[in-house]
Amino acid sequence: MKKKFSESQITPENVFWNRRKFIQNFALAGASASYFATLPVGATSQDLSGDGLKDELSSEYVITHHNNFYEFSTSKKKPAEMAKDFKPxxxxKVAITGEIDKPGTYTLEDILRWGQVEERIYRFRCVEGWSMVIPWSGFELNAIINKVKPNSKAKYLEFKTLYDPKVFPGQKRGVFGMHTLPWPYTEGLTIEEAAHPLTLMxxxxxxxxxxxxxxxxxxxVVPWKYGFKxxxxIVSIHFTDKKPVSTWTDRLPNEYGFYANVNPEVDHPRWSQATxxxxxxxxxxxxxxxxxxxxxxYSDDVAYLYKGLDLRKNF
Structure with a gap:
């Protein structure tokens, strides 16, 4: 159930939409400006930023220079510099395994053929209390699910980040003093969450x-959940009948729950989530x-996924 809001509800538009028009015209002329981000003819652009309130796009600089990516650094500014040579x-390759009919190791080129790339504007809310409005390009995760055909035992999807300390120096040292996170970074969704049309790769x-x-x-990108989800x-997607143990849930289970739905009524133990x-x-x-x-x-779109679930206990 997708809600489409008018482009005029997002300001300013000119930088992004003018670039979008340029890229599409470039593609129509037969010259691919970018293998990954150039939209195919007929691709759509949707403002799915939430309830229709007027939101201002975060700048490209902010989105690319204010990042939590602890595999590089705990600094929000340093990942942009440290990642300059990381150009996969x-x-x-992505290993897709588990309770599916078509397991295998697929290249990015394979996977990009499965879904229709489109532009979507989503709100992004970090558990730390900051937020942005981001124009993503991507395709519905459901395209992957439909391609590999999960069986009836597939209740959850477990995702893993690349583990390579040569690429990610944060993986070979303690993230917080002498303490480190259990690498590789792991996250998970229920299969219903993963198949929701708002869930984007x-x-x-x-x-x-x-x-x-x-x-x-x-x-x-799961816009109704905190950003750490x-x-x-991603190098691994595993379909399983067992709830995955997410990295932050493993490290601090009283602070970071499996669901991690944005909820202003459930505070983080160390700060309010009301604003x-x-x-x-x-x-x-x-x-x-x-x-x-x-x-x-995104309540109108996703609240039904949690009907009957106590969102205070299952945070």
């Missing part, structure tokens, strides 16, 4: 290839503080 190509942002610091070449640089700081431009000053919406503004 078409030979990137992102391949680009602002009409360009997804940069390394944003999780190139494939990252999950949107796992980056958020909306980051729009590179100055990072005068950040607007706004009320947080249940399910990040």
């Amino acid at each position: 190509g078409k030979d990137w 992102a391949t680009g942002v602002y009409g360009k290839d997804l940069p390394g610091q944003n999780g190139a070449p494939l990252r999950l 949107s796992i980056k640089s 958020e700081r909306r980051i729009t431009d590179e100055s990072f000053f005068g950040v607007k503080k706004i009320p947080t919406l249940m399910f990040n503004g």
Whole structure:
């Protein structure tokens, strides 16, 4: 059940939409501006930023220079510099295994053939209390699910990030002093969440290839959940009958639950989740503080997934 909002509800539009028009015209002329991010003829652009409130796009600089990617660094600014040489190509491989009819190791080129790439504007809410509005390029995760054909035992999907300390120096040292996270980074969804039409496998942002610091070449985007669920640089998708143990849930189970749905009524043990700081431009000053919406503004689309589930206990 997709809601489509008018483009005029997002401001400013000119930078992104003019670029989009340019890229599409470039593609129509037969010259591919970008293998991953150029939209095929007939691709669509949708504002799915939530409840229709007027939202301002976060700038491209902010989106690509304010990142949590601890495989590189705990600094939000350093991943952009550290990822400058991380440019995975078409030979990137993803192992898709488990309770499915068509297990295998597929290249990025294989996977990109399965789904229709489109542009989507989503709200992005970090568990730390900041948020953005991001124009992604990508395709519905459901395209992968339909291709590999899960069987009746497949209740969950488990995702893993690339483990390679040569690429990700944060994987070979403690992230927080002497303590480290259990690598590789792992996340999970129920199969119903994964198959929801809002769940996106992102391949680009602002009409360009997804940069390394944003999780190139494939990252999950689940807009009604806190950002740590949107796992980056995916190399493994496993269909299973057991609930995956997510990395942050494994490390701090009282702070980071499996579902991680945006919920202003359930505070993080160390801070309130009732409001958020909306980051729009590179100055990072005068950040607007706004009320947080249940399910990040996507209640009408996703609340039915959790009918009968106590969202305080199952946070």
